[in-house]
Amino acid sequence: MKNKAAVKKRKKWNDFKVFLYLLPVLLIVILFNYVPLWGWSFAFFQYKPGRALADSAFVGLDNFKALFGNAVMRKNLFRVLTNTFGIHLLGYIFTPFPMIFAILLSEVRGSKFKKIVQTITTLPNFISWVILFSLATSLFGSTGLINTIFKELGAEGQVVTFLTSNNHVWLAQVLLQQWKGLGWSSIIYFAAIAGLDQQLYEAAMVDGAGRWKRIWYITIPQLIPTYFVLLIMSIGNFLNTGVDQYLAFGNALNKASIEVLDLYVYNLGVGSGQISFSIAVGMMKSLVAFVLFFLANTISKKIRGTSVF
Amino acid sequence: MAGKAAIRKKKKWSAEDKIFNVIVYIIFGLFTFLCFYPFYYLIICTISNTQLVDMGRIILWPRDIHFNNYFEIFKVQNLGRSALISIVRTLVGTSSTLLASAYMAYFFTKENMWGRKFWYRLTVVTMYFSAGMIPNYLNNQMLGLTNTFWIYIIPGLISVYNMILIKTSIESMPAELEESAFLDGAGYLRRFVNIVLPLQKPILATVALFSAVGHWNDFFTTKLYITNTKLYTLQYLLYELLSQIQAASQQIQYETGAQMASNSITPTGIRLTLTAVVTIPIMIVYPFIQKYYVKGIMIGAVKG
Numbered sequence: 001m002k003n004k005a006a007v008k009k010r011k012k013w014n015d016f017k018v019f020l021y022l023l024p025v026l027l028i029v030i031l032f033n034y035v036p037l038w039g040w041s042f043a044f045f046q047y048k049p050g051r052a053l054a055d056s057a058f059v060g061l062d063n064f065k066a067l068f069g070n071a072v073m074r075k076n077l078f079r080v081l082t083n084t085f086g087i088h089l090l091g092y093i094f095t096p097f098p099m100i101f102a103i104l105l106s107e108v109r110g111s112k113f114k115k116i117v118q119t120i121t122t123l124p125n126f127i128s129w130v131i132l133f134s135l136a137t138s139l140f141g142s143t144g145l146i147n148t149i150f151k152e153l154g155a156e157g158q159v160v161t162f163l164t165s166n167n168h169v170w171l172a173q174v175l176l177q178q179w180k181g182l183g184w185s186s187i188i189y190f191a192a193i194a195g196l197d198q199q200l201y202e203a204a205m206v207d208g209a210g211r212w213k214r215i216w217y218i219t220i221p222q223l224i225p226t227y228f229v230l231l232i233m234s235i236g237n238f239l240n241t242g243v244d245q246y247l248a249f250g251n252a253l254n255k256a257s258i259e260v261l262d263l264y265v266y267n268l269g270v271g272s273g274q275i276s277f278s279i280a281v282g283m284m285k286s287l288v289a290f291v292l293f294f295l296a297n298t299i300s301k302k303i304r305g306t307s308v309f
Numbered sequence: 310m311a312g313k314a315a316i317r318k319k320k321k322w323s324a325e326d327k328i329f330n331v332i333v334y335i336i337f338g339l340f341t342f343l344c345f346y347p348f349y350y351l352i353i354c355t356i357s358n359t360q361l362v363d364m365g366r367i368i369l370w371p372r373d374i375h376f377n378n379y380f381e382i383f384k385v386q387n388l389g390r391s392a393l394i395s396i397v398r399t400l401v402g403t404s405s406t407l408l409a410s411a412y413m414a415y416f417f418t419k420e421n422m423w424g425r426k427f428w429y430r431l432t433v434v435t436m437y438f439s440a441g442m443i444p445n446y447l448n449n450q451m452l453g454l455t456n457t458f459w460i461y462i463i464p465g466l467i468s469v470y471n472m473i474l475i476k477t478s479i480e481s482m483p484a485e486l487e488e489s490a491f492l493d494g495a496g497y498l499r500r501f502v503n504i505v506l507p508l509q510k511p512i513l514a515t516v517a518l519f520s521a522v523g524h525w526n527d528f529f530t531t532k533l534y535i536t537n538t539k540l541y542t543l544q545y546l547l548y549e550l551l552s553q554i555q556a557a558s559q560q561i562q563y564e565t566g567a568q569m570a571s572n573s574i575t576p577t578g579i580r581l582t583l584t585a586v587v588t589i590p591i592m593i594v595y596p597f598i599q600k601y602y603v604k605g606i607m608i609g610a611v612k613g
Contacts, residue, residue: 015422021416026428104336105333120341121341123592135350211329248551266533285441
């Protein structure tokens with residue numbers, strides 16, 4: 001009996017020892033992901049950079065109230081949310097494209113052609129938005145290739161203001177995202193297609209099903225679950241647009257349409273030093289994003305049976 | 310796949326097949342050209358006569374080929390130093406995040422760990438939940454990381470996504486391999502270094518390349534945390550240059566441009582060449598990435 005207890009104790013110590021090994025890296029995760037939460041307290045003060053928090057006036061929920069009560073603030077928040085939703089929803093129209101891309105390309109016979117297409121179309125994914133902006137400037141800028149050619153052809157009036165106008169900004173940004181990400185996003189479907197049961201195709205061919213019929217009745221139905229899982233998980237990241245793209249492409253002329261929530265938080269906090277306001281906006285964003293993630297996770301669990309946790 | 314191809318070969322091409330092939334070749338040919346051309350255009354512009362570039366005469370092939378731009382670019386202030394920062398950051402950042410993420414992944418595979426499930430969830434949630442940009446900034450400021458080189462390395466030490474990839478890969482490794490070492494009396498660290506790491510080379514290579522590209526491409530960290538020009542990265546230098554050019558063209562045409570032109574290359578030349586200098590390393594490592602990324606994304610797909 002005594003021996004058993006000792007073994008149990010030793011096992012417990014061993015389990016704890018494994019945790020101790022993990023602890024240093026776990027602390028890093030906590031330090032850079034959970035400790036920053038103390039910054040949220042700034043949202044309840046009227047904080048100005050360079051002053052101590054203790055010297056700032058405690059204002060309770062005033063910052064949050066101002067976000068909705070103050071007409072200018074409310075208008076800005078509404079505009080920024082419209083941009084975030086607009087760009088995302090427009091992007092959703094393109095979500096079937098990676099699947100179509102993969103289906104059509106895997107029907108092509110030349111394996112060399114396939115390889116070249118895959119290699120080149122994936123490359124843009126590895127390029128930063130700054131480089132992409134520089135390339136776009138070369139091609140579409142006011143002194144870029146397209147405008148120069150128009151000028152040479154004597155079509156002075158036909159200036160392409162792709163980068164410096166407030167029109168079609170959402171579409172332009174979504175198209176850029178597609179150019180950058182389409183080839184990359186299709187890889188997951190290539191993997192899925194490679195794993196499909198070939199016997200189904202052979203049986204269909206014996207029955208005389210043509211290429212379109214095989215794609216329509218065999219390939220697509222089997223890829224739809226993957227499509228929906230990716231779609232659902234992207235809902236979890238609906239508000240997390242990141243800033244790189246919009247920071248690179250944003251300027252005074254297109255700001256009204258390109259400023260998304262993340263960029264707004266940056267501009268508010270770093271640009272105009274309204275730390276408390278920007279944290280209040282960021283807080284609400286984090287909370288909504290977390291609810292969305294939770295929702296997506298639950299839906300995924302119900303539909304697919306698996307989830308992030 | 311082989312079976313499918315064999316069956317198709319027996320059949321003669323139907324009209325439907327022929328039309329299909331033509332359409333698909335055209336669509337993919339066009340899109341591939343669209344993806345390729347901007348990079349090609351960039352390179353041919355940097356080695357062509359800059360005057361011709363500004364006149365829009367360089368479209369399909371380079372003319373008056375010269376490599377002056379690549380020598381002149383070194384006159385841009387801080388370029389050498391920024392390149393050094395970018396390279397050191399990519400090397401140090403990649404190797405440290407790789408080691409730390411793999412270390413964490415290894416211990417998360419130990420199912421007997423005290424509170425494992427809780428700690429794992431606590432870690433994974435951070436992929437979807439963040440305190441926000443400004444709170445993170447305040448935190449890093451408090452830790453004394455702003456305006457130091459370490460801001461590039463330490464906050465990103467653990468990449469949770471990469472950790473999950475490595476963990477999934479370790480879990481698929483036969484347990485006997487580790488067990489035999491355990492029986493030989495090797496502790497956790499010995500087993501991690503001598504058995505797990507060498508066997509996980511493929512996934513580690515994938516993760517390393519992703520991480521290296523991420524480090525190389527990042528400019529926002531510099532924008533947010535760094536004011537000391539000595540710590541600028543190449544990407545940020547390019548970003549600054551682009552904003553300057555844009556601001557200048559919006560006010561008076563090329564006010565700063567005239568100033569740059571005294572360096573004997575035009576603003577366009579500087580911009581294009583700097584863009585090329587930042588892009589070329591990616592193009593060089595890209596074939597290596599390509600070998601691995603499909604595998605990486607498939608493991609990710611299984612999990613996420």
